[in-house]
Amino acid sequence: MAWNTNLRWRLPLTCLLLQVIMVILFGVFVRYDFEADAHWWSERTHKNLSDMENEFYYRYPSFQDVHVMVFVGFGFLMTFLQRYGFSAVGFNFLLAAFGIQWALLMQGWFHFLQDRYIVVGVENLINADFCVASVCVAFGAVLGKVSPIQLLIMTFFQVTLFAVNEFILLNLLKVKDAGGSMTIHTFGAYFGLTVTRILYRRNLEQSKERQNSVYQSDLFAMIGTLFLWMYWPSFNSAISYHGDSQHRAAINTYCSLAACVLTSVAISSALHKKGKLDMVHIQNATLAGGVAVGTAAEMMLMPYGALIIGFVCGIISTLGFVYLTAASWVL
Amino acid sequence: MAWNTNLRWRLPLTCLLLQVIMVILFGVFVRYDFEADAHWWSERTHKNLSDMENEFYYRYPSFQDVHVMVFVGFGFLMTFLQRYGFSAVGFNFLLAAFGIQWALLMQGWFHFLQDRYIVVGVENLINADFCVASVCVAFGAVLGKVSPIQLLIMTFFQVTLFAVNEFILLNLLKVKDAGGSMTIHTFGAYFGLTVTRILYRRNLEQSKERQNSVYQSDLFAMIGTLFLWMYWPSFNSAISYHGDSQHRAAINTYCSLAACVLTSVAISSALHKKGKLDMVHIQNATLAGGVAVGTAAEMMLMPYGALIIGFVCGIISTLGFVYLTAASWVL
Amino acid sequence: MAWNTNLRWRLPLTCLLLQVIMVILFGVFVRYDFEADAHWWSERTHKNLSDMENEFYYRYPSFQDVHVMVFVGFGFLMTFLQRYGFSAVGFNFLLAAFGIQWALLMQGWFHFLQDRYIVVGVENLINADFCVASVCVAFGAVLGKVSPIQLLIMTFFQVTLFAVNEFILLNLLKVKDAGGSMTIHTFGAYFGLTVTRILYRRNLEQSKERQNSVYQSDLFAMIGTLFLWMYWPSFNSAISYHGDSQHRAAINTYCSLAACVLTSVAISSALHKKGKLDMVHIQNATLAGGVAVGTAAEMMLMPYGALIIGFVCGIISTLGFVYLTAASWVL
Numbered sequence: 001m002a003w004n005t006n007l008r009w010r011l012p013l014t015c016l017l018l019q020v021i022m023v024i025l026f027g028v029f030v031r032y033d034f035e036a037d038a039h040w041w042s043e044r045t046h047k048n049l050s051d052m053e054n055e056f057y058y059r060y061p062s063f064q065d066v067h068v069m070v071f072v073g074f075g076f077l078m079t080f081l082q083r084y085g086f087s088a089v090g091f092n093f094l095l096a097a098f099g100i101q102w103a104l105l106m107q108g109w110f111h112f113l114q115d116r117y118i119v120v121g122v123e124n125l126i127n128a129d130f131c132v133a134s135v136c137v138a139f140g141a142v143l144g145k146v147s148p149i150q151l152l153i154m155t156f157f158q159v160t161l162f163a164v165n166e167f168i169l170l171n172l173l174k175v176k177d178a179g180g181s182m183t184i185h186t187f188g189a190y191f192g193l194t195v196t197r198i199l200y201r202r203n204l205e206q207s208k209e210r211q212n213s214v215y216q217s218d219l220f221a222m223i224g225t226l227f228l229w230m231y232w233p234s235f236n237s238a239i240s241y242h243g244d245s246q247h248r249a250a251i252n253t254y255c256s257l258a259a260c261v262l263t264s265v266a267i268s269s270a271l272h273k274k275g276k277l278d279m280v281h282i283q284n285a286t287l288a289g290g291v292a293v294g295t296a297a298e299m300m301l302m303p304y305g306a307l308i309i310g311f312v313c314g315i316i317s318t319l320g321f322v323y324l325t326a327a328s329w330v331l
Numbered sequence: 332m333a334w335n336t337n338l339r340w341r342l343p344l345t346c347l348l349l350q351v352i353m354v355i356l357f358g359v360f361v362r363y364d365f366e367a368d369a370h371w372w373s374e375r376t377h378k379n380l381s382d383m384e385n386e387f388y389y390r391y392p393s394f395q396d397v398h399v400m401v402f403v404g405f406g407f408l409m410t411f412l413q414r415y416g417f418s419a420v421g422f423n424f425l426l427a428a429f430g431i432q433w434a435l436l437m438q439g440w441f442h443f444l445q446d447r448y449i450v451v452g453v454e455n456l457i458n459a460d461f462c463v464a465s466v467c468v469a470f471g472a473v474l475g476k477v478s479p480i481q482l483l484i485m486t487f488f489q490v491t492l493f494a495v496n497e498f499i500l501l502n503l504l505k506v507k508d509a510g511g512s513m514t515i516h517t518f519g520a521y522f523g524l525t526v527t528r529i530l531y532r533r534n535l536e537q538s539k540e541r542q543n544s545v546y547q548s549d550l551f552a553m554i555g556t557l558f559l560w561m562y563w564p565s566f567n568s569a570i571s572y573h574g575d576s577q578h579r580a581a582i583n584t585y586c587s588l589a590a591c592v593l594t595s596v597a598i599s600s601a602l603h604k605k606g607k608l609d610m611v612h613i614q615n616a617t618l619a620g621g622v623a624v625g626t627a628a629e630m631m632l633m634p635y636g637a638l639i640i641g642f643v644c645g646i647i648s649t650l651g652f653v654y655l656t657a658a659s660w661v662l
Numbered sequence: 663m664a665w666n667t668n669l670r671w672r673l674p675l676t677c678l679l680l681q682v683i684m685v686i687l688f689g690v691f692v693r694y695d696f697e698a699d700a701h702w703w704s705e706r707t708h709k710n711l712s713d714m715e716n717e718f719y720y721r722y723p724s725f726q727d728v729h730v731m732v733f734v735g736f737g738f739l740m741t742f743l744q745r746y747g748f749s750a751v752g753f754n755f756l757l758a759a760f761g762i763q764w765a766l767l768m769q770g771w772f773h774f775l776q777d778r779y780i781v782v783g784v785e786n787l788i789n790a791d792f793c794v795a796s797v798c799v800a801f802g803a804v805l806g807k808v809s810p811i812q813l814l815i816m817t818f819f820q821v822t823l824f825a826v827n828e829f830i831l832l833n834l835l836k837v838k839d840a841g842g843s844m845t846i847h848t849f850g851a852y853f854g855l856t857v858t859r860i861l862y863r864r865n866l867e868q869s870k871e872r873q874n875s876v877y878q879s880d881l882f883a884m885i886g887t888l889f890l891w892m893y894w895p896s897f898n899s900a901i902s903y904h905g906d907s908q909h910r911a912a913i914n915t916y917c918s919l920a921a922c923v924l925t926s927v928a929i930s931s932a933l934h935k936k937g938k939l940d941m942v943h944i945q946n947a948t949l950a951g952g953v954a955v956g957t958a959a960e961m962m963l964m965p966y967g968a969l970i971i972g973f974v975c976g977i978i979s980t981l982g983f984v985y986l987t988a989a990s991w992v993l
Contacts, residue, residue: 008605015597019590019642026586026635036578038631051574052384053714060581061392061723067561075557079550089553090610093560093617097592100585101638120634122578125585148596148608219741219882220550222751226737229755230729243713247698247784250722254762254787255688259681261759265810266677274670277810279752286755300700303782304688307763311681339936346928350921350973357917357966367909369962382905383715391912392723398892406888410881420884421941424891424948428923431916432969451965453909456916479927479939551881 014149018156022101029105033112033119058242059122065234066129068227070096074136076224077283078143088143095139095155096132102156103131106163110171126238131162133235134184138191158191184294218279225283232257232290236297249297253290256310260289263314271322281318288317345480346429349487353432360436364443364450389573390453396565397460399558401427405467407555408614409474419474426470426486427463433487434462437494441502457569462493464566465515469522489522515625549610556614563588563621567628580628584621587641591620594645602653612649619648676811677760680818684763691767695774695781720904721784727896728791730889732758736798738886739945740805750805757801757817758794764818765793768825772833788900793824795897796846800853820853846956880941887945894919894952898959911959915952918972922951925976933984943980950979 031037035055071093078088107127108118118124135158139151146154166183169175237249264285268278289310293301301309362368366386402424409419438458439449449455466489470482477485497514500506568580595616599609623644624637632640693699697717733755740750769789770780780786797820801813808816828845831837899911926947930940951972955963963971 009601012597012601015593015600019593019597019638022590023635023638023642026638027633030634032575032579032582032631032633036575036582038575038579051572052389054574054578056574056578056581057389058714058719061726064392064396064562064565065726071557071561072554075553089550089557090608090613093553093557093613094592094596097589097617101589104634120582122581125582219751222737222755223554223734223885226733226751226755230733231726234726241713243716243718244694244698244700247716247718248694248700250718250784251694251698251782251787258759258763259684261756262677262681265756266674266681269677270671270674277752282752282755300694302689302694303692303766304685307681307685307688311685340932343928343932346924346931350924350928350969353921354966354969354973357969358964361965363906363910363913363962363964367906367913369906369910382903383720385905385909387905387909387912388720395723395727395893395896402888402892403885406884420881420888421939421944424884424888424944425923425927428920428948432920435965451913453912456913554885 011147011149014152018098018152022098022105025105026101029116029118030108031117031119033121033124036121056122059126059238062234062238063122063126063129065231066126066133066238069231069235070129070133070136073224073228073231074133074139076220077228078140079220079224091143091148091151092136092139094148095135095151098152099132099135099155099159100125100128102159103128103163106159107131107166110163110167123239130184130235130239131159131166134162134187134191135159137184161191162187221283222279225286228287229257229261229290232287236290236294240298245298248300251303252297252299252301252306253293255303255306256293256313257286257289259307259310260292260314260317261286263311264288264318267315267318271318281321284321285314285318288313342478342480345483349429349483353429353436356436357432360447360449361439362448362450364452364455367452387453390457390569393565393569394453394457394460396562397457397464397569400562400566401460401464401467404555404559404562405464405470407551408559409471410551410555422474422479422482423467423470425479426466426482429483430463430466430486430490431456431459433490434459434494437490438462438497441494441498454570461515461566461570462490462497465493465518465522466490468515492522493518552614553610556617559618560588560592560621563618567621567625571629576629579631582634583628583630583632583637584624586634586637587624587644588617588620590638590641591623591645591648592617594642595619595649598646598649602649612652615652616645616649619644673809673811676814680760680814684760684767687767688763691778691780692770693779693781695783695786698783718784721788721900724896724900725784725788725791727893728788728795728900731893731897732791732795732798735886735890735893736795736801738882739890740802741882741886753805753810753813754798754801756810757797757813760814761794761797761817761821762787762790764821765790765825768821769793769828772825772829785901792846792897792901793821793828796824796849796853797821799846823853824849883945884941887948890949891919891923891952894949898952898956902960907960910962913965914959914961914963914968915955917965917968918955918975919948919951921969921972922954922976922979923948925973926950926980929977929980933980943983946983947976947980950975 034043074096075089075092078092104120104124105118108120108124111127112118112120112124132155135155138154138158142151142154162183165187169183233250233253236253237246240246240249261282264282265277268281268285269276271281272278292313293306293309296309365374405427406420406423409423435451435455436449439451439455442458443449443451443455463486466486469485469489473482473485493514496518500514564581564584567584568577571577571580592613595613596608599612599616600607602612603609620641624632624640627640696705736758737751737754740754766782766786767780770782770786773789774780774782774786794817797817800816800820804813804816824845827849831845895912895915898915899908902908902911923944926944927939930943930947931938933943934940954975955968955971958971
């Protein structure tokens with residue numbers, strides 16, 4: 001009984017504690033950056049900068065698209081698992097809301113320190129959303145196997161490791177990774193798989209059974225899939241250099257994603273006994289086109305280069321989904 | 332019989348009549364503003380203004396986010412009431428479509444008169460959507476208790492009073508209310524509650540029974556919740572001054588909303604007998620973070636200030652939802 | 663058996679073949695335009711152009727709205743047909759992904775050739791989405807009557823004819839058609855009806871039976887309807903001239919759409935035996951307001967002119983939907 005009562009207070013206390021810590025750390029460390037601070041107004045008269053040139057106008061629309069991807073896209077993507085549809089959306093909301101705060105701090109300490117303050121602007125918000133996207137990818141692997149508290153703990157560690165990993169890749173190894181294929185998606189997927197491996201070696205058969213998709217859930221999952229698919233060009237171009245780089249990153253992603261749909265459909269239909277389409281394949285594989293082109297999105301790939309990436313990726317990821325998922329139940 | 336026939340023609344005639352009145356009033360009063368008028372083109376050569384500096388480019392993306400909040404956000408928010416899911420979306424659509432036209436006129440007469448004409452541009456569209464958002468809030472309180480005609484009448488009066496209230500607050504009392512917490516949300520909520528009180532003192536038990544939420548409806552309601560939550564930074568910054576003010580309003584709202592999710596989850600779980608989460612609490616309370624920071628969103632709150640607002644608000648609004656809703660059935 | 667196996671491989675092979683052809687044609691013909699090419703960077707120093715003036719920043723937010731209309735809007739619009747809900751979304755996804763690639767080529771050959779290359783930028787992406795929107799309109803007429811392969815073939819021919827039709831209207835006849843009412847919607851609707859007529863003269867009764875809408879499907883269909891309705895101002899203004907034209911196109915569409923909702927509700931309710939609302943009417947008719955104002959959207963219509971267009975259109979299209987649909991089953 002006492003133990004039960006204990007359990008009952010764990011989630012509320014964890015949430016409140018984490019939020020109080022966030023408030024204190026933000027109080028000590030976080031300030032606005034130059035373009036969000038009211039002092040901008042007085043300084044711009046010296047520098048002859050117009051309010052219209054504020055970074056906000058060049059980043060905010062992309063930020064909102066990324067925001068939709070994280071909360072609606074990743075949230076609804078997993079609703080195809082009928083049994084977990086609602087937790088998928090709800091828990092994703094909780095972990096993302098905590099994750100973006102912790103990411104603003106962690107990424108700030110590594111990349112945006114000025115004097116002793118982290119300065120935040122719209123670019124930080126995009127980066128925080130990127131970091132949380134990686135947690136959402138990992139979340140897909142552990143859905144239905146973890147409690148909200150475990151998710152918050154996982155988010156805490158993953159965001160921390162994400163920021164360290166990002167620092168090593170971008171600052172120490174000087175790697176270029178525009179769309180974050182390495183820092184976000186690969187990292188997220190492996191982190192998720194590792195967590196699953198640690199948490200669960202048993203009960204796999206049970207889980208498999210619950211992975212059946214049903215009609216209504218599939219329509220909800222398509223909402224997630226489509227918002228991820230549509231806004232991926234924004235994802236890959238959101239923090240590119242202004243001008244032609246950002247323009248090119250959007251075009252390349254658009255082309256790669258379109259190609260990926262056709263090859264995913266082809267492979268999914270070829271692998272089905274009756275030649276039908278399995279929407280779960282398509283939901284997963286079509287997104288691979290965006291991930292694959294991510295790292296190179298702002299390079300001079302040429303539209304046909306982007307199509308080739310999407311083409312190859314649609315094939316590999318559908319095959320991968322079919323054979324590796326099957327294999328993972330055997331292990 | 333005759334009476335029945337009468338009833339049958341009431342809705343069509345009301346709609347047509349209202350729309351004809353709108354056409355006439357628009358014909359007499361409404362014209363484009365400077366930046367939407369073709370004369371801009373000839374005048375800009377004198378003033379040396381580029382087409383690229385048109386207000387459209389700095390307001391339109393935020394306008395579209397607000398537009399999604401009004402029609403998808405508020406529309407789907409109420410679908411958690413299983414029985415009224417469909418009317419929620421449909422009636423919300425009808426009242427908002429009428430409301431934005433009437434709001435363009437009412438707000439125009441108070442704030443945008445030039446000579447004897449109301450001049451409209453993208454900023455007016457945002458303001459009209461804001462005004463209708465207040466009707467949507469009130470709609471939440473009367474859903475399932477009113478007919479479409481009653482809703483149209485309610486919309487007519489509420490938009491009128493909204494514009495008067497806004498004029499008194501902003502022009503006479505010179506109050507600052509960037510995100511419209513006072514003019515929009517508080518006004519909307521009290522208006523809705525007043526209408527409910529007038530319309531219904533009986534049948535409350537019945538209504539309560541119908542407020543049970545079910546699985547599918549909850550997923551639809553999450554679509555509404557998430558689009559409201561995600562786009563709230565656009566709502567609070569849509570008509571801020573250009574530059575750092577608008578930038579800051581978005582950052583502050585983002586922070587407040589994130590904090591509000593965690594505290595809502597904490598309180599909701601603490602109040603549940605078995606420590607589970609009630610998604611209806613979370614759907615309502617998370618949005619409070621956006622409302623609460625609204626008035627002060629463009630001020631130099633600092634990110635930790637915004638977090639504190641969201642923190643406090645998540646607690647108060649969840650407690651309020653649980654105890655006041657319960658209380659209201661007893662009264 | 664052999665024949666069955668044959669069938670089984672048809673869809674995969676068609677998809678792969680089409681995608682390989684796209685890759686080759688893109689390789690031979692498609693390059694970035696000036697504003698998406700890295701050479702922009704070196705040339706802008708000569709021309710004294712800032713990265714901030716890149717076309718990307720003035721077109722991309724509208725592009726994303728149009729993208730949502732094509733994939734979520736048209737996809738979910740047809741989910742009111744309960745039986746075909748899932749194919750509606752999935753097949754729409756497939757045809758649109760192929761269609762945008764083929765449209766980039768076809769429209770490129772007619773309008774964007776430089777030397778022997780098609781140069782693509784964000785404006786081409788919008789145009790490709792426009793072209794595919796016409797296929798989505800036609801798709802609505804054949805849903806449930808065609809296989810994925812037939813859809814891909816239909817898309818191939820329709821995009822081809824669309825580009826030819828567009829070339830004749832815009833380049834040879836010098837017609838103005840800002841929102842694409844003629845090139846996109848009228849063309850799409852007649853193409854769809856023609857295809858239906860050719861494919862099916864029988865089994866109409868059966869189809870009719872399946873057109874019943876149910877509660878859950880209707881809520882999904884409202885997602886489609888609302889995203890189409892909300893983003894139509896972006897659709898009609900996405901490729902207008904910069905400045906006041908684009909601004910005006912958005913305002914006019916906003917006004918026309920709002921008026922159309924009220925008159926659709928009026929007529930739908932008047933035609934119903936018990937004065938109730940048929941959401942299918944409203945879903946179809948409200949969109950007519952956007953289509954109707956399309957051609958003239960950037961002209962100096964004045965807001966009341968836009969309201970009148972929406973007013974008339976709501977009446978005609980609801981009457982048309984009720985009587986023509988009924989009539990079509992008799993023919």
